[in-house]
Structures are given as structure tokens and as C-alpha cells.
Amino acid sequence: MSVVTICHRFVVANALTLLYTAKALLGILINIVINPFKNPWANKLNLVPPSNLTDPKYGVHKYIKVNDIKLHYVESGDSSKPLMLFLHGFPEFWYSWRHQIVHFNKDYRVVAVDMRGYGDSEKPDGVSSYKIEYLVDDIKELIRALGHEKCILVSHDWGGVIACKLRETYPEVLHALIVLSSGSKDVWFRQIWSTNEQRKKSGYVFMFRAPIIPELLLQMNNLQYLDSLMLVKGKDTITKEDIECYKYWFGKQTGFTAPLNYYRANFSYSWEENLYGENVPFLLAIGENEKYISHSSQDLMKTRYTTIETTTVEKSGHFMQQEEPEKVNKLVRDFLQKYKL
Structure with missing residues (x-):
């Protein structure tokens, strides 16, 4: 990659950051003008988790120390069975796999983790704490700490980016990899x-990539962003009660900062062309309707x-494991049965 190309992309990236940040600021300003007597960040802080987050049907809440960080996870199923590990994306946490937990826990030891910076997992300070190398090592060490040499890894969005890098770096820890609504970091850039x-x-x-402004935008008006992002007209697989579970964690004062640091720490002007x-x-x-x-x-x-192998999930958007859980569950099960896993 030539220096000229890198410099050009640097200029373009920063110009686009300024442009989209200006649009965000304009949106914030318009909101304030329309509602001059309402503080858009006066959100109700929930001190008690919504009942869905403590429902025993999803499993047992546990904590584990790996890679010098404490991770929270929810476990369900027989611990003697093969490990099926779930990695969520942005802006999610373990709860995004609720439909998969109850479907697969009869045949697998199911573990849905809150990745570093999310949910009830530890949130280290600093953008550099969220470089993909650390995120990958978190998962590699988690598999071993759970007592397994390998796992079936199911991932979505940022979880998929991390899963692809894990597959590239430590393929020996995987029985199989399923990536939903995502791809490798190199292909993305x-x-x-x-x-x-x-x-x-x-x-x-x-x-x-900008400081502070994204957090302000995402937390406005009782995190209305989450409603518009996840609720799908005409479908009831993601409910307002589910959105309240997300607001419980992301509504905290710095709830979005660590997740946004995934983007800030891993932005790139180049990529590798390796074959694995x-x-x-x-x-x-x-998803067919992927945005x-x-x-x-x-x-x-x-x-x-x-x-x-690649496929398209019909009539599904980005959050397919929540929006179309039956289709996704069948897709995953059929794929694993094909390989007798």
C-alpha cells in the first residue's frame, strides 16, 4: 500500500468523520429546538434489571477471569456436551441470543458471553483496550477456561469480526464457525x-470515530435509537420488553463508550489479502434486507x-438471530448436522 494511498484515505476518513459528526450535531440541535424545555439526556436510570434478564429459562449467570479481564456469561445445558459459544455484536449483549439459548441447550453446553466493555463484563479504560487482538485472545482463553479445547462458535456483527480473526489466528480451537450479518475485518475495510x-x-x-458526540446521540430521548434500530414493523420476535433489556445496560452513564471503542480502536486504512x-x-x-x-x-x-459456505436469510434484516429466530436456528442446526457436530 503506497504512502499516497494511505494519505488519501486518511484525508477521506477524517472528512467523512467530520461530515457525519456534523449531521449528528444537527440532529441533536433540531431535537433541542423542537423540545426546548426537555432535557434529551434526562433518561430514567433503571436500578433493577428487567425480569427477562433474570429469567431462569435462559440459564445461569456466571463470571470468569480470562486475559486479565472479568467476563460475564450465561450458561445453559449439560456441561459434558460440546460447547456452543455465542458472540454478540453492537449494540447488544448476551441477551441477543435468547432464542438460540433455549433452542440449542438440549444438545449443547450453550454459553452466551458479554464481550469486554458490554453488559456485566469488565470495561477497561482507554480506546486501545479494545484492539481486536485483545478481543480475540479473550475468546480463545474463555474456551480453554471453560474446560474445552474446541467449540462451535456462533457470532453476529462485531462478534463475527472477532470470530473471523479467531479463525484466522487460532483455527485449532474451532469445531465450526457460523457468522451472521458480518464478515472479516479485512473484507469489511x-x-x-x-x-x-x-x-x-x-x-x-x-x-x-468522533469523541463524545456518538454517545450523546445514541443516549438521547431515552435511547430512542434502540427502538428504531431493532423493532421491526409487522414482527413480534423483538418486543418493547426486549428493548428495555438493552436500555438497562446502555442507559448507564458510560454504557456506549466501551462498545464504541471497538470502532475507534480498529479503524483501518488498509487490509490483508491472505487465504486461510x-x-x-x-x-x-x-439477511435479505441487510442495511x-x-x-x-x-x-x-x-x-x-x-x-x-454462504447463504441469504429471506425477509430478514441485520439482527437476524432475533428477528427471524426460527430460520436462523434451522440454518445453524442443518449446517451442524451436515458436519455431524
Whole structure:
């Protein structure tokens, strides 16, 4: 990658960050003008978790120290069975896998973790604490700390980015990998820097690089952002009660800072073109109505992994495991049965 190319991308990235941040500030200003006597950040702080978060049907809440950080996770199923580990995305936490926990816990030891900075897991200070190398090592060490050499890894969004990097770095810890609404970090940034489509779809990524403003925008009006992001008209698989579970954690004063640091710590102007040929069964699924990831990224993913299979989940958006749980559960089960896992 030439110095000229890197400098050009640096200028473009910062210009887009300024542009999308200006739009965010304009939105905040308009909101204040429309509601001059209302503090948009006077959110109700819930001290008691919503009942869904403590429902025993989802399993037992536990904590574990790995990679010098304390992680919270929810475990369900027989501990002697194969480990099925779930990695959530942004802005989620273990609860985004609720439909999968109750479906797979009869056949697997199911563990849904809050990744560092999320939910009830530890939130180290500083942007650099969220570099992808640390995030990957968290998961590698978690698998071993749970007493397993390998796991079936199911991931979504940022969880998928981390899962792809884990597969590239430590393929020996995986029986199989399922990635939903995501892709590898390298493919993501290749698409951002090579296509206008993905650059537009990733406008929020540039805005999230800015300090403070993203947090203010996301926490406005009792975290209305979460309602607009996750609730799907005509579907009841994600309810207002579910959204309250997300607001419980993200409504805290610094609830969004650590998750946003994933974007700030891992923004890149370049990518690698490596091919990974280890025989790890790999399924990549993207929703038909995906708003944030270009469908063309599936073809690029095939150029990086020799064992990858791709599919599209019909009538589903970005949060497919919550929006279309029956379709996703069947997709995962059929894939695992194919490999007798």
C-alpha cells in the first residue's frame, strides 16, 4: 500500500468523520429546538434489571477471569456436551441470543458471553483496550477456561469480526464457525475503501470515530435509537420488553463508550489479502434486507476461506438471530448436522 494511498484515505476518513459528526450535531440541535424545555439526556436510570434478564429459562449467570479481564456469561445445558459459544455484536449483549439459548441447550453446553466493555463484563479504560487482538485472545482463553479445547462458535456483527480473526489466528480451537450479518475485518475495510456502496452503508462507522458526540446521540430521548434500530414493523420476535433489556445496560452513564471503542480502536486504512485454508466448517449468512453490509462481501469472503459456505436469510434484516429466530436456528442446526457436530 503506497504512502499516497494511505494519505488519501486518511484525508477521506477524517472528512467523512467530520461530515457525519456534523449531521449528528444537527440532529441533536433540531431535537433541542423542537423540545426546548426537555432535557434529551434526562433518561430514567433503571436500578433493577428487567425480569427477562433474570429469567431462569435462559440459564445461569456466571463470571470468569480470562486475559486479565472479568467476563460475564450465561450458561445453559449439560456441561459434558460440546460447547456452543455465542458472540454478540453492537449494540447488544448476551441477551441477543435468547432464542438460540433455549433452542440449542438440549444438545449443547450453550454459553452466551458479554464481550469486554458490554453488559456485566469488565470495561477497561482507554480506546486501545479494545484492539481486536485483545478481543480475540479473550475468546480463545474463555474456551480453554471453560474446560474445552474446541467449540462451535456462533457470532453476529462485531462478534463475527472477532470470530473471523479467531479463525484466522487460532483455527485449532474451532469445531465450526457460523457468522451472521458480518464478515472479516479485512473484507469489511476492503469494501469500505473500494466501493461507494459499502462506504455509504458504513457512514455510522466514520461518525463513531468522533469523541463524545456518538454517545450523546445514541443516549438521547431515552435511547430512542434502540427502538428504531431493532423493532421491526409487522414482527413480534423483538418486543418493547426486549428493548428495555438493552436500555438497562446502555442507559448507564458510560454504557456506549466501551462498545464504541471497538470502532475507534480498529479503524483501518488498509487490509490483508491472505487465504486461510484450514479445514474449519464455516457458514456465513446475511439477511435479505441487510442495511449495513454489502451482499457482494460474500463473494470476497470466499476468496479468503477455502471451506466457507454462504447463504441469504429471506425477509430478514441485520439482527437476524432475533428477528427471524426460527430460520436462523434451522440454518445453524442443518449446517451442524451436515458436519455431524
